[in-house]
Amino acid sequence: MAPLLQSSQPWVEKYRPKQVKDVAHQDEVVRVLTNTLETTNCPHMLFYGPPGTGKTTTALAIAHQLFGPELYKSRVLELNASDDRGINVVRTKIKNFAAVAVGSGRQGGYPCPPYKIIILDEADSMTEDAQNALRRTMETYSKVTRFFFICNYISRIIEPLASRCAKFRFKPLTEEIMSTRILYICKEEGLHLDSEALSTLSSISQGDLRRAITYLQSAARLFGSAISSKDLISVSGVIPGEVVQALFLACKSGNFDLANKEVSNLIAEGYPVSQMLSQLYDVVVEADNISDEQKARICKKFAEADKCLIDGADEYLQLLDVASNTMRALCNMPQDFSSGY
Template sequence: MAPVVESFQPWVEKYRPRQVKDVAHQEEVVRVLTNTLETASCPHMLFYGPPGTGKTTTALAIAHQLFGPELYKSRVLELNASDDRGINVVRTKIKDFAAVAVSSGSRQSGYPCPPYKIIILDEADSMTEDAQNALRRTMETYSRVTRFIFICNYISRIIEPLASRCAKFRFKPLSEDIMHNRILHICEEEGLSVDSEALSTLGTISEGDLRRAITYLQSAARLFGSSISSQNLISVSGVIPPQVVQSLFAACKSGEFDVANKELFDVVVTAEDISDEQKAKICIRLAEVDKRLVDGADEYLQLLDVASNTMRALCNLQQEFEA
């Protein structure tokens, strides 16, 4: 039965780095944290940066390297976005776990096993402000026996009193070269054939998110077999093909269309036959629509908004953009 379970394991877990030193393209973070592991003196930490760059992987690797498999379950509490992390959870579950002291002990089975516990709060930027404020006192009261690791995409959504109590580590988006090396390694392990065009497409559609790239690769392998093309990856990712974006942009310039994303932004900023003022107006609208989509706005209506205002800017219509 073991091989069957292995065959259905998500590749993002199967190929997740198990040690801090194996995390890709985060040299400064890895160097500092490696020194931290050697001394076992761990401060409160805040990991922030784009998704899929190794934040959660690094936090889990630190915990496993400090405590090993035997003490991990009793010394580490991990809460992610699927858990309720309102103020009541902070006052009960987190506080109760943080308050319990642990034995000083010594190294066990080659692991440092320091005399404190670790609480990992993944996607901490989705916590309410009240919950974050409640954590301030908990961090101060139990800092002798508990360390916190906060993980978020947007550091601006972490209240300053909480952020100031942590050592901050910024995770950079992965470059295409780093992603290509990792993807090629996975392809070799899984017996896949991916040409250079498909690799380039995968790097473009994943936008520096290695987790997303690996997920797209596995989905394409399940649907299309061992030989994966650029078109296969576009199909499983759901991104808009470049020719469709070009057609939309051409329709806007012509002043007639029937019916936005990063591809449209790329087309706009690289266009040589429109003025900087026109580019500025279009990019402002793209930014506003992107925010609305994040807040849950209807995609079709936002597409109409982008297309109509892009046409207005390109055709130099007199009506001004509405705020």
């Protein structure tokens, strides 16, 4: 039974670093936190940066290294975005946990300092009222409790909370760092990934190592030990480059019927339009033979369509609108009055 449980374990958890020093690419953060672990003098902390760069891993590693497996459950409170973290939870659950004093002294080789840790993952999704309620709790119980806030957008954390914390920015992972980690996992799992597939995986993951590992595991389960670039694209939901280019060239042609045909094909294939806008944006921005004014007009339409899609608009109509406005901009056709130009 044990091997079955092991094989069904997500690789994201299986290969999650257990110690702060093993966190990839965040050298400044690791250096400061290693010193913190040695002195056990831990401030309130705010970890921010893109997804999949090691924020939660680092927070959990600190807690495990301070308290060890025996005291971890009694000394650490983890709350994620999936938990209720409104103002009532702050006033009851968090406050009650923070208020209880604890003893100090090494136990089982772990330093076990005289305070507890509350980890608030996805803290930027907490309401402003809940964040305000935390201010007083942090001040009142700072001698016996430390708060670790983890978020993607530091701008969504109210200033009074941010100013009480030591801030640590987690950088997007470089292709080289991601490739090294992915190749290590491939070696451990007996997978073969050629250089093109490795480059594709880094590209479609956009610096998110968690996403890269998830794609890799999905591809391994579907296609076996030899994984190609095409296999990774098929499991990731990324639209193949030739499909994006076909729509872009149809827009450049000035032929509305051809563009409409490409749009219809995209919808029929079930490709997400929001993903198409993202990839089409990259094509437009990187194009050398398009003027800055044309790029501005096209990207403005991308933004409008993306907002409409979020609000629940029809995907076919929005993509057709984008295609026709892109065609108008590329072929220097007169703008309609609604476009703002």
